[in-house]
Structures are given as C-alpha cells and as structure tokens.
Amino acid sequence: MPSLKDLKTRINSVKSTQKITSAMKMV
Incomplete structure (x- = not known):
C-alpha cells in the first residue's frame, strides 16, 4: 500500500x- x-x-x-497538456492544446 502506497504511503500518503x-x-x-x-x-x-x-x-x-x-x-x-492543456498548454499544448492552447498553442
């Protein structure tokens, strides 16, 4: 189990x- x-x-x-990703879409 991964820690916090x-x-x-x-x-x-x-x-x-x-x-x-959003920055690339804006371009």
Whole structure:
C-alpha cells in the first residue's frame, strides 16, 4: 500500500501533466 507521501507526489505529477497538456492544446 502506497504511503500518503507517494500519493501526494503522484497527484502533483498528474496535475502538472494536465497543465502541460492543456498548454499544448492552447498553442
């Protein structure tokens, strides 16, 4: 079972990935 720290890191990486994806769509 992943720890809370791992979950937060994964959530942050997913959010940053979504930001990059949305930025690419804007271009």
